[in-house]
Amino acid sequence: MQAMTKELVKKRRRAAGPAMPLSRERIVDAALALIDARGHEAFSMRKLGAELDCEAMALYNHFANKNLLLDAVVDRMLKKVVVPPRDFGPWIERTRAYSQSFHALVRIHPGAFPLFAMRRFHEKHGLALLDEAFATILDEGIEPRLAVKLYRTLANFLAGTGLNELMLLTDVATGGATRTTAENESHPALAAVSPYLGPAYFDEVFEYGLDIILAGFEEAVRSHRAKSEKKTGSQPK
Amino acid sequence: MQAMTKELVKKRRRAAGPAMPLSRERIVDAALALIDARGHEAFSMRKLGAELDCEAMALYNHFANKNLLLDAVVDRMLKKVVVPPRDFGPWIERTRAYSQSFHALVRIHPGAFPLFAMRRFHEKHGLALLDEAFATILDEGIEPRLAVKLYRTLANFLAGTGLNELMLLTDVATGGATRTTAENESHPALAAVSPYLGPAYFDEVFEYGLDIILAGFEEAVRSHRAKSEKKTGSQPK
Protein backbone atom coordinates (compact mmCIF):
# COMPACT_ATOMS: atom_id res chain seq x y z
CA MET A 1 0.00 0.00 0.00
CA GLN A 2 2.77 2.36 0.73
CA ALA A 3 4.29 1.43 -2.60
CA MET A 4 1.01 2.07 -4.36
CA THR A 5 0.60 5.47 -2.79
CA LYS A 6 4.07 6.38 -3.82
CA GLU A 7 3.41 5.20 -7.34
CA LEU A 8 0.30 7.35 -7.63
CA VAL A 9 2.15 10.33 -6.31
CA LYS A 10 4.89 9.85 -8.82
CA LYS A 11 2.51 9.18 -11.66
CA ARG A 12 0.76 12.47 -10.99
CA ARG A 13 3.78 13.95 -12.73
CA ARG A 14 1.74 14.01 -15.94
CA ALA A 15 -2.00 14.31 -15.62
CA ALA A 16 -3.48 17.00 -17.85
CA GLY A 17 -3.96 17.79 -21.53
CA PRO A 18 -4.79 15.45 -24.36
CA ALA A 19 -1.53 15.28 -26.26
CA MET A 20 0.80 14.42 -23.46
CA PRO A 21 4.04 13.67 -25.21
CA LEU A 22 6.23 16.70 -25.66
CA SER A 23 7.53 17.29 -29.17
CA ARG A 24 9.26 20.07 -31.03
CA GLU A 25 6.05 20.82 -32.88
CA ARG A 26 3.90 21.00 -29.79
CA ILE A 27 6.46 23.16 -28.02
CA VAL A 28 6.79 25.59 -30.91
CA ASP A 29 3.04 25.93 -31.31
CA ALA A 30 2.60 26.62 -27.62
CA ALA A 31 5.47 29.09 -27.65
CA LEU A 32 4.03 30.98 -30.59
CA ALA A 33 0.62 31.14 -28.93
CA LEU A 34 2.11 32.30 -25.66
CA ILE A 35 4.27 34.95 -27.28
CA ASP A 36 1.33 36.26 -29.25
CA ALA A 37 -0.83 36.35 -26.14
CA ARG A 38 1.62 38.03 -23.78
CA GLY A 39 4.39 39.51 -25.91
CA HIS A 40 7.91 38.27 -26.48
CA GLU A 41 9.25 40.22 -23.53
CA ALA A 42 7.07 38.30 -21.10
CA PHE A 43 7.93 34.96 -22.63
CA SER A 44 10.05 32.56 -20.61
CA MET A 45 10.91 28.90 -20.60
CA ARG A 46 9.24 28.52 -17.21
CA LYS A 47 5.95 29.99 -18.39
CA LEU A 48 6.03 27.86 -21.50
CA GLY A 49 6.63 24.83 -19.31
CA ALA A 50 3.62 25.76 -17.20
CA GLU A 51 1.51 26.05 -20.33
CA LEU A 52 2.59 22.58 -21.41
CA ASP A 53 2.29 21.07 -17.92
CA CYS A 54 5.94 20.28 -17.59
CA GLU A 55 9.02 21.74 -16.03
CA ALA A 56 11.03 24.29 -17.96
CA MET A 57 13.99 21.95 -18.13
CA ALA A 58 11.99 19.33 -20.03
CA LEU A 59 12.00 21.70 -23.00
CA TYR A 60 15.76 21.43 -23.18
CA ASN A 61 15.44 17.86 -24.42
CA HIS A 62 14.00 19.29 -27.62
CA PHE A 63 15.77 22.63 -27.96
CA ALA A 64 19.31 23.28 -26.83
CA ASN A 65 18.44 26.75 -25.60
CA LYS A 66 15.86 29.51 -25.70
CA ASN A 67 17.27 31.21 -28.77
CA LEU A 68 17.06 28.09 -30.87
CA LEU A 69 13.47 27.69 -29.77
CA LEU A 70 12.78 31.26 -30.85
CA ASP A 71 14.39 30.49 -34.20
CA ALA A 72 11.94 27.65 -34.59
CA VAL A 73 9.06 29.99 -33.72
CA VAL A 74 10.24 32.39 -36.40
CA ASP A 75 10.40 29.57 -38.88
CA ARG A 76 6.93 28.43 -37.83
CA MET A 77 5.57 31.85 -38.79
CA LEU A 78 7.44 31.89 -42.08
CA LYS A 79 5.82 28.59 -43.02
CA LYS A 80 2.64 30.59 -43.55
CA VAL A 81 4.16 32.90 -46.15
CA VAL A 82 3.30 31.69 -49.61
CA VAL A 83 5.21 32.48 -52.78
CA PRO A 84 2.81 32.01 -55.68
CA PRO A 85 3.78 29.68 -58.55
CA ARG A 86 4.99 31.08 -61.85
CA ASP A 87 1.60 30.76 -63.51
CA PHE A 88 0.08 33.06 -60.89
CA GLY A 89 0.94 36.07 -63.02
CA PRO A 90 3.75 38.50 -63.87
CA TRP A 91 6.77 38.36 -61.59
CA ILE A 92 5.96 41.75 -60.12
CA GLU A 93 2.57 40.49 -59.07
CA ARG A 94 4.07 37.36 -57.60
CA THR A 95 6.47 39.54 -55.68
CA ARG A 96 3.60 41.70 -54.48
CA ALA A 97 1.70 38.60 -53.42
CA TYR A 98 4.39 37.17 -51.17
CA SER A 99 5.09 40.62 -49.79
CA GLN A 100 1.47 40.91 -48.75
CA SER A 101 1.58 37.39 -47.44
CA PHE A 102 4.54 38.26 -45.25
CA HIS A 103 3.02 41.51 -44.13
CA ALA A 104 -0.11 39.66 -43.05
CA LEU A 105 2.00 38.04 -40.32
CA VAL A 106 2.08 41.27 -38.37
CA ARG A 107 -1.70 41.07 -37.95
CA ILE A 108 -1.77 37.31 -37.32
CA HIS A 109 1.13 37.31 -34.88
CA PRO A 110 1.49 40.78 -33.42
CA GLY A 111 3.30 39.52 -30.35
CA ALA A 112 5.75 37.30 -32.16
CA PHE A 113 6.46 39.46 -35.19
CA PRO A 114 9.21 41.44 -33.43
CA LEU A 115 11.21 38.22 -33.31
CA PHE A 116 12.05 38.96 -36.92
CA ALA A 117 14.14 41.82 -35.61
CA MET A 118 16.08 39.62 -33.21
CA ARG A 119 16.46 36.25 -34.92
CA ARG A 120 17.44 35.36 -38.48
CA PHE A 121 15.95 33.08 -41.13
CA HIS A 122 18.30 30.17 -41.14
CA GLU A 123 15.90 27.31 -40.70
CA LYS A 124 13.95 25.26 -43.17
CA HIS A 125 11.05 27.47 -44.17
CA GLY A 126 12.98 30.68 -43.87
CA LEU A 127 15.65 29.48 -46.27
CA ALA A 128 13.03 28.09 -48.62
CA LEU A 129 11.24 31.42 -48.63
CA LEU A 130 14.44 33.32 -49.31
CA ASP A 131 15.28 30.95 -52.14
CA GLU A 132 11.87 31.30 -53.74
CA ALA A 133 11.92 35.07 -53.41
CA PHE A 134 15.32 35.31 -55.06
CA ALA A 135 14.32 32.81 -57.71
CA THR A 136 11.35 35.01 -58.60
CA ILE A 137 13.81 37.77 -59.44
CA LEU A 138 16.58 35.71 -61.00
CA ASP A 139 14.10 33.96 -63.28
CA GLU A 140 13.59 37.28 -65.03
CA GLY A 141 17.18 37.13 -66.16
CA ILE A 142 18.39 39.66 -63.63
CA GLU A 143 21.95 39.30 -62.44
CA PRO A 144 22.54 38.16 -58.85
CA ARG A 145 24.18 41.38 -57.81
CA LEU A 146 21.18 43.43 -58.89
CA ALA A 147 18.81 40.83 -57.47
CA VAL A 148 20.35 41.34 -54.03
CA LYS A 149 19.84 45.07 -54.25
CA LEU A 150 16.22 44.65 -55.25
CA TYR A 151 15.33 41.94 -52.79
CA ARG A 152 16.95 43.54 -49.80
CA THR A 153 15.26 46.84 -50.50
CA LEU A 154 11.94 45.06 -50.45
CA ALA A 155 12.69 42.81 -47.48
CA ASN A 156 14.01 45.65 -45.37
CA PHE A 157 10.94 47.69 -46.13
CA LEU A 158 8.73 44.76 -45.15
CA ALA A 159 10.51 44.13 -41.86
CA GLY A 160 10.60 47.80 -40.98
CA THR A 161 6.95 48.33 -41.82
CA GLY A 162 5.81 45.45 -39.63
CA LEU A 163 7.84 46.64 -36.67
CA ASN A 164 6.71 50.21 -37.15
CA GLU A 165 3.04 49.30 -37.24
CA LEU A 166 3.42 47.49 -33.94
CA MET A 167 5.18 50.46 -32.39
CA LEU A 168 2.49 52.84 -33.56
CA LEU A 169 -0.09 50.44 -32.14
CA THR A 170 1.46 50.50 -28.67
CA ASP A 171 1.61 54.28 -29.07
CA VAL A 172 -2.12 54.34 -29.49
CA ALA A 173 -2.64 51.86 -26.66
CA THR A 174 -0.58 53.88 -24.18
CA GLY A 175 -2.27 57.14 -25.06
CA GLY A 176 0.64 58.47 -27.03
CA ALA A 177 -1.81 59.41 -29.75
CA THR A 178 -3.27 62.19 -27.65
CA ARG A 179 -0.54 64.73 -28.03
CA THR A 180 0.03 67.66 -25.79
CA THR A 181 -0.80 71.11 -27.09
CA ALA A 182 2.75 72.12 -26.32
CA GLU A 183 4.10 69.22 -28.36
CA ASN A 184 1.89 70.18 -31.25
CA GLU A 185 3.07 73.77 -31.16
CA SER A 186 6.74 72.90 -31.07
CA HIS A 187 6.34 70.24 -33.77
CA PRO A 188 3.86 71.65 -36.28
CA ALA A 189 4.70 69.27 -39.10
CA LEU A 190 4.30 66.28 -36.83
CA ALA A 191 1.01 67.67 -35.58
CA ALA A 192 -0.27 68.19 -39.11
CA VAL A 193 0.54 64.66 -40.02
CA SER A 194 -0.43 62.78 -36.88
CA PRO A 195 -4.08 62.15 -37.82
CA TYR A 196 -2.82 59.81 -40.51
CA LEU A 197 -0.46 57.78 -38.33
CA GLY A 198 -3.18 55.61 -36.83
CA PRO A 199 -4.00 51.97 -37.62
CA ALA A 200 -6.84 53.04 -39.91
CA TYR A 201 -4.24 54.02 -42.49
CA PHE A 202 -1.85 51.09 -42.07
CA ASP A 203 -3.01 49.23 -45.16
CA GLU A 204 -2.95 52.32 -47.33
CA VAL A 205 0.54 53.21 -46.18
CA PHE A 206 1.83 49.70 -46.70
CA GLU A 207 0.37 49.33 -50.19
CA TYR A 208 1.70 52.70 -51.21
CA GLY A 209 5.20 51.83 -50.07
CA LEU A 210 5.00 48.50 -51.79
CA ASP A 211 3.96 50.24 -55.00
CA ILE A 212 6.96 52.52 -54.82
CA ILE A 213 9.35 49.63 -54.39
CA LEU A 214 7.76 47.47 -57.07
CA ALA A 215 7.90 50.42 -59.45
CA GLY A 216 11.61 50.45 -58.68
CA PHE A 217 11.75 46.76 -59.53
CA GLU A 218 10.15 47.35 -62.91
CA GLU A 219 12.40 50.25 -63.69
CA ALA A 220 15.39 48.13 -62.73
CA VAL A 221 14.56 45.35 -65.18
CA ARG A 222 13.80 47.89 -67.88
CA SER A 223 17.22 49.47 -67.75
CA HIS A 224 18.87 46.12 -67.06
CA ARG A 225 17.33 44.67 -70.23
CA ALA A 226 18.26 47.75 -72.22
CA LYS A 227 21.87 47.22 -71.27
CA SER A 228 21.77 43.51 -72.12
CA GLU A 229 20.29 44.23 -75.56
CA LYS A 230 22.92 46.76 -76.36
CA LYS A 231 25.58 44.22 -75.52
CA THR A 232 24.09 41.18 -77.27
CA GLY A 233 21.94 42.80 -79.91
CA SER A 234 19.10 40.47 -78.99
CA GLN A 235 15.46 41.42 -78.74
CA PRO A 236 13.47 41.63 -75.53
CA LYS A 237 11.30 38.51 -75.15
CA MET B 1 40.96 59.34 15.48
CA GLN B 2 38.38 56.65 15.36
CA ALA B 3 36.01 59.12 13.83
CA MET B 4 38.54 60.12 11.24
CA THR B 5 39.26 56.53 10.22
CA LYS B 6 35.61 55.84 9.85
CA GLU B 7 35.19 58.94 7.76
CA LEU B 8 37.94 57.89 5.39
CA VAL B 9 36.48 54.43 5.07
CA LYS B 10 33.09 55.80 4.27
CA LYS B 11 34.48 58.37 1.92
CA ARG B 12 36.15 55.66 -0.11
CA ARG B 13 32.70 55.00 -1.43
CA ARG B 14 33.58 57.26 -4.34
CA ALA B 15 37.19 57.32 -5.37
CA ALA B 16 37.64 56.96 -9.13
CA GLY B 17 36.92 58.80 -12.34
CA PRO B 18 37.28 62.48 -13.04
CA ALA B 19 33.63 63.57 -13.34
CA MET B 20 32.30 62.07 -10.18
CA PRO B 21 28.78 63.42 -9.98
CA LEU B 22 26.25 61.21 -11.66
CA SER B 23 24.00 62.94 -14.16
CA ARG B 24 21.57 61.89 -16.85
CA GLU B 25 24.08 62.85 -19.48
CA ARG B 26 26.94 60.91 -17.99
CA ILE B 27 24.73 57.88 -17.48
CA VAL B 28 23.41 57.91 -21.02
CA ASP B 29 26.86 58.30 -22.51
CA ALA B 30 28.20 55.41 -20.48
CA ALA B 31 25.18 53.28 -21.34
CA LEU B 32 25.59 53.93 -25.04
CA ALA B 33 29.28 53.08 -24.87
CA LEU B 34 28.60 49.91 -22.91
CA ILE B 35 25.83 48.77 -25.24
CA ASP B 36 28.00 49.38 -28.27
CA ALA B 37 30.87 47.49 -26.70
CA ARG B 38 28.95 44.46 -25.47
CA GLY B 39 25.59 44.44 -27.23
CA HIS B 40 22.21 45.41 -25.88
CA GLU B 41 21.49 41.88 -24.72
CA ALA B 42 24.41 41.93 -22.32
CA PHE B 43 23.54 45.36 -20.98
CA SER B 44 22.29 45.62 -17.43
CA MET B 45 21.84 48.27 -14.80
CA ARG B 46 24.37 46.53 -12.60
CA LYS B 47 27.07 46.50 -15.26
CA LEU B 48 26.39 50.13 -16.05
CA GLY B 49 26.70 50.91 -12.36
CA ALA B 50 30.06 49.13 -12.27
CA GLU B 51 31.20 51.19 -15.24
CA LEU B 52 30.24 54.39 -13.45
CA ASP B 53 31.60 53.26 -10.08
CA CYS B 54 28.29 53.29 -8.36
CA GLU B 55 25.60 50.86 -7.38
CA ALA B 56 22.90 49.99 -9.89
CA MET B 57 20.24 51.56 -7.73
CA ALA B 58 21.94 54.94 -7.87
CA LEU B 59 20.89 55.14 -11.51
CA TYR B 60 17.27 55.08 -10.46
CA ASN B 61 17.61 58.58 -9.09
CA HIS B 62 17.98 59.76 -12.67
CA PHE B 63 15.86 57.27 -14.63
CA ALA B 64 12.71 55.69 -13.32
CA ASN B 65 13.52 52.38 -14.96
CA LYS B 66 15.70 50.65 -17.50
CA ASN B 67 13.35 51.24 -20.44
CA LEU B 68 13.32 54.97 -19.92
CA LEU B 69 17.10 54.92 -19.82
CA LEU B 70 17.12 53.01 -23.11
CA ASP B 71 14.77 55.62 -24.55
CA ALA B 72 17.30 58.24 -23.61
CA VAL B 73 20.05 56.22 -25.28
CA VAL B 74 17.97 56.07 -28.44
CA ASP B 75 17.47 59.80 -28.30
CA ARG B 76 21.17 60.29 -27.72
CA MET B 77 21.87 58.51 -31.00
CA LEU B 78 19.22 60.45 -32.85
CA LYS B 79 20.85 63.68 -31.76
CA LYS B 80 23.57 62.90 -34.27
CA VAL B 81 21.20 62.72 -37.23
CA VAL B 82 21.25 65.99 -39.10
CA VAL B 83 18.52 67.30 -41.35
CA PRO B 84 20.09 69.82 -43.69
CA PRO B 85 18.67 73.34 -43.94
CA ARG B 86 16.51 74.37 -46.87
CA ASP B 87 19.37 76.02 -48.74
CA PHE B 88 21.26 72.74 -48.80
CA GLY B 89 19.57 71.80 -52.05
CA PRO B 90 16.40 70.30 -53.52
CA TRP B 91 14.11 68.59 -51.03
CA ILE B 92 14.94 65.17 -52.45
CA GLU B 93 18.60 65.76 -51.76
CA ARG B 94 17.85 66.97 -48.27
CA THR B 95 15.84 63.83 -47.72
CA ARG B 96 18.67 61.72 -49.04
CA ALA B 97 21.10 63.52 -46.75
CA TYR B 98 19.24 62.83 -43.52
CA SER B 99 18.59 59.27 -44.64
CA GLN B 100 22.30 58.74 -45.05
CA SER B 101 22.91 60.49 -41.78
CA PHE B 102 20.53 58.10 -40.04
CA HIS B 103 21.96 55.09 -41.78
CA ALA B 104 25.43 56.07 -40.61
CA LEU B 105 24.28 55.26 -37.07
CA VAL B 106 24.38 51.56 -37.81
CA ARG B 107 28.13 51.82 -38.36
CA ILE B 108 28.76 54.21 -35.49
CA HIS B 109 26.59 52.31 -32.98
CA PRO B 110 26.30 48.72 -34.15
CA GLY B 111 25.49 47.45 -30.69
CA ALA B 112 22.89 50.06 -29.86
CA PHE B 113 21.18 50.38 -33.22
CA PRO B 114 18.81 47.46 -32.56
CA LEU B 115 17.26 49.58 -29.83
CA PHE B 116 15.41 51.34 -32.65
CA ALA B 117 13.47 48.11 -33.06
CA MET B 118 12.45 48.00 -29.43
CA ARG B 119 11.98 51.60 -28.32
CA ARG B 120 10.22 54.50 -29.99
CA PHE B 121 11.18 58.09 -30.75
CA HIS B 122 9.22 60.03 -28.22
CA GLU B 123 11.92 62.11 -26.66
CA LYS B 124 13.36 65.46 -27.57
CA HIS B 125 15.66 64.78 -30.49
CA GLY B 126 13.55 61.97 -31.87
CA LEU B 127 10.50 64.18 -32.06
CA ALA B 128 12.52 67.04 -33.49
CA LEU B 129 13.90 64.75 -36.17
CA LEU B 130 10.45 63.46 -37.06
CA ASP B 131 9.18 67.00 -37.27
CA GLU B 132 11.98 68.15 -39.53
CA ALA B 133 11.65 65.12 -41.76
CA PHE B 134 7.92 65.67 -42.19
CA ALA B 135 8.46 69.39 -42.67
CA THR B 136 10.85 68.64 -45.52
CA ILE B 137 7.99 66.89 -47.28
CA LEU B 138 5.13 69.18 -46.30
CA ASP B 139 7.08 72.23 -47.41
CA GLU B 140 6.80 70.95 -50.96
CA GLY B 141 3.07 71.46 -50.74
CA ILE B 142 2.32 67.80 -50.29
CA GLU B 143 -0.76 66.93 -48.28
CA PRO B 144 -0.28 65.34 -44.86
CA ARG B 145 -1.90 62.07 -45.81
CA LEU B 146 0.49 61.55 -48.71
CA ALA B 147 3.40 62.80 -46.62
CA VAL B 148 2.76 60.00 -44.13
CA LYS B 149 2.83 57.42 -46.87
CA LEU B 150 6.08 58.75 -48.24
CA TYR B 151 7.84 59.24 -44.95
CA ARG B 152 6.90 55.90 -43.46
CA THR B 153 8.02 54.08 -46.58
CA LEU B 154 11.39 55.71 -46.24
CA ALA B 155 11.67 55.36 -42.46
CA ASN B 156 10.67 51.70 -42.49
CA PHE B 157 13.21 51.00 -45.19
CA LEU B 158 15.88 52.76 -43.14
CA ALA B 159 15.09 50.88 -39.95
CA GLY B 160 14.87 47.54 -41.74
CA THR B 161 18.10 48.08 -43.61
CA GLY B 162 20.05 48.90 -40.48
CA LEU B 163 18.76 45.86 -38.64
CA ASN B 164 19.35 43.63 -41.62
CA GLU B 165 22.94 44.74 -42.04
CA LEU B 166 23.62 43.86 -38.43
CA MET B 167 22.03 40.45 -38.84
CA LEU B 168 24.08 39.73 -41.93
CA LEU B 169 27.15 40.84 -40.02
CA THR B 170 26.58 38.36 -37.21
CA ASP B 171 25.94 35.78 -39.93
CA VAL B 172 29.42 36.39 -41.26
CA ALA B 173 30.90 36.41 -37.77
CA THR B 174 29.35 33.08 -36.81
CA GLY B 175 30.42 31.38 -40.03
CA GLY B 176 26.95 31.43 -41.53
CA ALA B 177 28.53 32.74 -44.71
CA THR B 178 30.19 29.45 -45.46
CA ARG B 179 27.17 27.53 -46.67
CA THR B 180 26.92 23.79 -46.87
CA THR B 181 27.02 22.17 -50.29
CA ALA B 182 23.71 20.52 -49.50
CA GLU B 183 22.22 23.91 -48.67
CA ASN B 184 23.50 25.32 -51.92
CA GLU B 185 22.01 22.49 -53.91
CA SER B 186 18.61 22.70 -52.30
CA HIS B 187 18.57 26.50 -52.55
CA PRO B 188 20.15 27.38 -55.88
CA ALA B 189 18.85 30.92 -56.10
CA LEU B 190 20.15 31.69 -52.63
CA ALA B 191 23.49 30.17 -53.53
CA ALA B 192 23.74 32.24 -56.69
CA VAL B 193 23.09 35.38 -54.78
CA SER B 194 25.02 34.82 -51.57
CA PRO B 195 28.34 36.27 -52.79
CA TYR B 196 26.66 39.66 -52.80
CA LEU B 197 25.17 39.49 -49.32
CA GLY B 198 28.38 40.39 -47.52
CA PRO B 199 29.35 43.70 -45.90
CA ALA B 200 31.35 44.71 -48.95
CA TYR B 201 28.09 45.41 -50.75
CA PHE B 202 26.21 47.08 -47.91
CA ASP B 203 26.71 50.62 -49.17
CA GLU B 204 25.78 49.74 -52.72
CA VAL B 205 22.62 47.96 -51.57
CA PHE B 206 21.62 50.80 -49.30
CA GLU B 207 22.14 53.53 -51.88
CA TYR B 208 20.25 51.55 -54.48
CA GLY B 209 17.26 51.09 -52.20
CA LEU B 210 17.35 54.74 -51.26
CA ASP B 211 17.35 55.66 -54.94
CA ILE B 212 14.27 53.54 -55.53
CA ILE B 213 12.39 55.17 -52.70
CA LEU B 214 13.43 58.71 -53.57
CA ALA B 215 12.37 58.07 -57.16
CA GLY B 216 9.01 57.16 -55.67
CA PHE B 217 9.03 60.47 -53.80
CA GLU B 218 9.62 62.41 -57.00
CA GLU B 219 6.98 60.54 -58.88
CA ALA B 220 4.56 61.19 -56.02
CA VAL B 221 5.00 64.96 -56.12
CA ARG B 222 4.77 64.95 -59.90
CA SER B 223 1.36 63.33 -59.97
CA HIS B 224 0.31 65.20 -56.85
CA ARG B 225 1.11 68.54 -58.51
CA ALA B 226 -0.60 67.45 -61.70
CA LYS B 227 -3.77 66.86 -59.73
CA SER B 228 -3.52 70.19 -57.92
CA GLU B 229 -3.04 72.08 -61.18
CA LYS B 230 -6.01 70.44 -62.74
CA LYS B 231 -8.11 71.52 -59.78
CA THR B 232 -6.82 75.09 -59.44
CA GLY B 233 -5.62 75.77 -62.93
CA SER B 234 -2.43 77.22 -61.47
CA GLN B 235 1.06 76.77 -62.86
CA PRO B 236 3.78 74.70 -61.27
CA LYS B 237 6.38 76.94 -59.64
Place this chain on the structure above:
DNA sequence: AGGCATAAATTTACGACGTAAACAAAATAA
Protein backbone atom coordinates in the same frame (compact mmCIF):
# COMPACT_ATOMS: atom_id res chain seq x y z
C1' DA C 1 28.09 78.15 12.62
C1' DG C 2 24.10 74.98 13.39
C1' DG C 3 19.80 72.70 12.12
C1' DC C 4 16.83 70.94 8.59
C1' DA C 5 14.64 69.64 4.41
C1' DT C 6 15.90 67.60 -0.03
C1' DA C 7 18.44 64.98 -2.99
C1' DA C 8 21.73 61.25 -4.00
C1' DA C 9 23.76 56.83 -3.09
C1' DT C 10 23.91 52.40 -0.64
C1' DT C 11 22.22 48.20 1.37
C1' DT C 12 19.26 44.55 1.57
C1' DA C 13 15.84 41.76 -0.25
C1' DC C 14 12.38 39.50 -3.47
C1' DG C 15 10.79 37.07 -7.24
C1' DA C 16 11.94 35.79 -11.96
C1' DC C 17 15.17 34.45 -15.44
C1' DG C 18 18.31 30.87 -18.40
C1' DT C 19 20.38 26.79 -17.82
C1' DA C 20 24.17 23.31 -15.84
C1' DA C 21 24.26 19.02 -13.29
C1' DA C 22 22.59 15.10 -11.07
C1' DC C 23 19.08 12.11 -10.84
C1' DA C 24 14.70 9.23 -11.77
C1' DA C 25 11.45 7.22 -14.76
C1' DA C 26 9.88 5.46 -19.12
C1' DA C 27 10.41 3.77 -23.65
C1' DT C 28 13.05 0.90 -26.59
C1' DA C 29 16.46 -2.54 -28.07
C1' DA C 30 19.03 -6.64 -27.04
Place this chain on the structure above:
DNA sequence: TTATTTTGTTTACGTCGTAAATTTATGCCT
Protein backbone atom coordinates in the same frame (compact mmCIF):
# COMPACT_ATOMS: atom_id res chain seq x y z
C1' DT D 1 14.81 -10.22 -18.86
C1' DT D 2 18.31 -6.68 -18.78
C1' DA D 3 20.81 -2.83 -20.85
C1' DT D 4 20.50 1.52 -23.27
C1' DT D 5 18.71 5.59 -24.65
C1' DT D 6 15.25 9.11 -24.27
C1' DT D 7 12.42 12.08 -21.52
C1' DG D 8 11.33 14.44 -17.47
C1' DT D 9 12.23 16.32 -12.68
C1' DT D 10 14.87 18.38 -8.99
C1' DT D 11 18.10 21.25 -7.18
C1' DA D 12 21.21 24.86 -7.58
C1' DC D 13 24.01 28.96 -9.34
C1' DG D 14 24.63 33.38 -10.98
C1' DT D 15 22.18 37.26 -13.01
C1' DC D 16 18.46 40.32 -13.74
C1' DG D 17 15.08 44.62 -12.62
C1' DT D 18 13.72 47.10 -8.98
C1' DA D 19 10.89 48.06 -4.24
C1' DA D 20 11.91 49.52 0.39
C1' DA D 21 14.57 51.09 4.00
C1' DT D 22 18.59 53.35 5.21
C1' DT D 23 22.61 56.18 5.19
C1' DT D 24 25.21 60.08 3.42
C1' DA D 25 25.82 64.50 1.09
C1' DT D 26 24.03 69.07 -0.25
C1' DG D 27 21.88 73.39 -0.14
C1' DC D 28 18.89 76.72 2.57
C1' DC D 29 17.36 79.33 6.46
C1' DT D 30 18.08 81.62 10.29
